[in-house]
Amino acid sequence: MIRSPIPVGRHTHISLLLLSLLCILGFCASCTKKPDTGEDVKVTTLGSIEVTAQLLEIRGKIINDPLYDYAHVMKYKVLQVHRGKVDGDIIYVGHYNPAEPRSSVADARVREIGGNLRKFKAMDIQRMALEVPIDDYYMGGIINKYFGESKDPIYWAIWTNLVIK
Amino acid sequence: MEIAVKNHFGIFTFVVIAGIALFAGRTLAVNSQPSGKYDDPRVAELAEEVCKKGWIVYAARALKGDWDLFTMRPDGSDINNITNTPMFNEGLPRFSPDGRRISYRRIAVSESFDNNLHGMQGELMFADSDGGNAAVFGGEGEYTWASWGPEGKRIACMSLKGIYFVELATKKEIGRLDRRGFFQQLSWSPDGKWLCGVANSFGSSWSVARIEIATGAANAVSSMNNCTPDWFGDSQHLIFSYRPANQENNEYGWTQLWMADAEGKARTLVYGEDGRHVYGGAVSPDGRYVLFTGNMQEDGDASGSGAPMGLMRLSDAPTIGGQSKALRKVHGATKDGPVLVLPDGWEPHWTYCELGAAK
Numbered sequence: 427m428i429r430s431p432i433p434v435g436r437h438t439h440i441s442l443l444l445l446s447l448l449c450i451l452g453f454c455a456s457c458t459k460k461p462d463t464g465e466d467v468k469v470t471t472l473g474s475i476e477v478t479a480q481l482l483e484i485r486g487k488i489i490n491d492p493l494y495d496y497a498h499v500m501k502y503k504v505l506q507v508h509r510g511k512v513d514g515d516i517i518y519v520g521h522y523n524p525a526e527p528r529s530s531v532a533d534a535r536v537r538e539i540g541g542n543l544r545k546f547k548a549m550d551i552q553r554m555a556l557e558v559p560i561d562d563y564y565m566g567g568i569i570n571k572y573f574g575e576s577k578d579p580i581y582w583a584i585w586t587n588l589v590i591k
Numbered sequence: 592m593e594i595a596v597k598n599h600f601g602i603f604t605f606v607v608i609a610g611i612a613l614f615a616g617r618t619l620a621v622n623s624q625p626s627g628k629y630d631d632p633r634v635a636e637l638a639e640e641v642c643k644k645g646w647i648v649y650a651a652r653a654l655k656g657d658w659d660l661f662t663m664r665p666d667g668s669d670i671n672n673i674t675n676t677p678m679f680n681e682g683l684p685r686f687s688p689d690g691r692r693i694s695y696r697r698i699a700v701s702e703s704f705d706n707n708l709h710g711m712q713g714e715l716m717f718a719d720s721d722g723g724n725a726a727v728f729g730g731e732g733e734y735t736w737a738s739w740g741p742e743g744k745r746i747a748c749m750s751l752k753g754i755y756f757v758e759l760a761t762k763k764e765i766g767r768l769d770r771r772g773f774f775q776q777l778s779w780s781p782d783g784k785w786l787c788g789v790a791n792s793f794g795s796s797w798s799v800a801r802i803e804i805a806t807g808a809a810n811a812v813s814s815m816n817n818c819t820p821d822w823f824g825d826s827q828h829l830i831f832s833y834r835p836a837n838q839e840n841n842e843y844g845w846t847q848l849w850m851a852d853a854e855g856k857a858r859t860l861v862y863g864e865d866g867r868h869v870y871g872g873a874v875s876p877d878g879r880y881v882l883f884t885g886n887m888q889e890d891g892d893a894s895g896s897g898a899p900m901g902l903m904r905l906s907d908a909p910t911i912g913g914q915s916k917a918l919r920k921v922h923g924a925t926k927d928g929p930v931l932v933l934p935d936g937w938e939p940h941w942t943y944c945e946l947g948a949a950k
Contacts, residue, residue, distance in 0.1 A: 493706075493889055493890040494707065495707065496796055534705075534708070535708060561770070561772065562751070562752070563751070564751075565749075565750070565751045565770075565774045565775075566707075566774050566775075566791075567774065567791050567796040567797055568772075568791040568796055569791075569796050570791070570794075573793075573794040573795075574794060
């Protein structure tokens, strides 16, 4: 029988140590993500309204159906108004084809739209360039699970960047 | 004579034959050739009944591969390519109320029609109903979602900024309405009082809804997953496609042909078939028959080569095609009348008038 020159127990200890180090490094890397206000030339110039807002809720399932384009209305708490005016600190924003990363969402129907946000996640903070009401800027299917609950105007998201605190 | 696509005796025919034979104890041989030979006497009778009732116009792939417009008799005979334009794709043909003219949209052959954007693509065209005197009415992307007015002298259009009415002789805008969440497939009622279309302002996307032109008031006719609405001649009912939720063994669901009163009080199944998405419903001018397409692929009409068109009596509604076990569980009492299968096409429309401007 061939015996391992290093006892099995020692192998295990080394592996665990390396794994722990990797975890700590990964955790630190994620903790040290550079703060980002989401500001860029697009979000600060497109649309008539610019806000930083927290995504409170994505009501309903985000549908990923390549055959149909639609806007999905999401609920936000406005943290800061950079340009223009919004009605109240809770706003409802329609995002076009939200299953798509903002960087690749523009298409033949909606050309000037984008941002760096990859995925919509509740409680994330985003900086958005907006217009209102949505019907003046977008003619297509809208999924609005707040219908009948809120009579507030629906905002139309033109540019959406992730904010990192 | 150029025939659009000859493969219209395919699976759809088989499914219709098998289904009706199974449930009605008969064997059909649906045949769209003008030979007058139908194995099922009910289909033969239907073909005989409709063959002289005017003309159907529809878009289909020509032999060269582009989309052209075709006319045929309602039994599928006497097919004529009325555009013959290899450099362009044509679609969305609609007869004027007097049947003398057609409107349609034309795009470059290098482009494809999109099932949800087709009314906004390319140029709005008008021609005599036999294809003669074709002329461009507006530029690229103008006069979108155009629909004939009741006397054929005006059209209603819809764009991002609202619904507007245009006098054809002068091209002047003569009125405007808020679009109230309507976003596609606008259609003006025969009595001139209403518009119907697909809207998202009634708590769900893709509702079929109508607007009263005089007041701008809108109401939902059928909510959730509806499209391709069109008017009955009485202006009080709509035919449309509807994909009910929670279909057995099918999360996405099959789209079916339904009708409803325009107040939205009651909707009923007209034709459904598990395995087919039924779109493009168009009622005959007297409201006795209905045309539709049945595609196995969702959104396949515009992106593919159209789908087999079907024609049935509305007095035979509801009819279910094929085995459709799941659908039959939901709709127990169906009439399963004969369905005349017609060539592959997209968005057919029907007039009882003879073709051509002078007729």
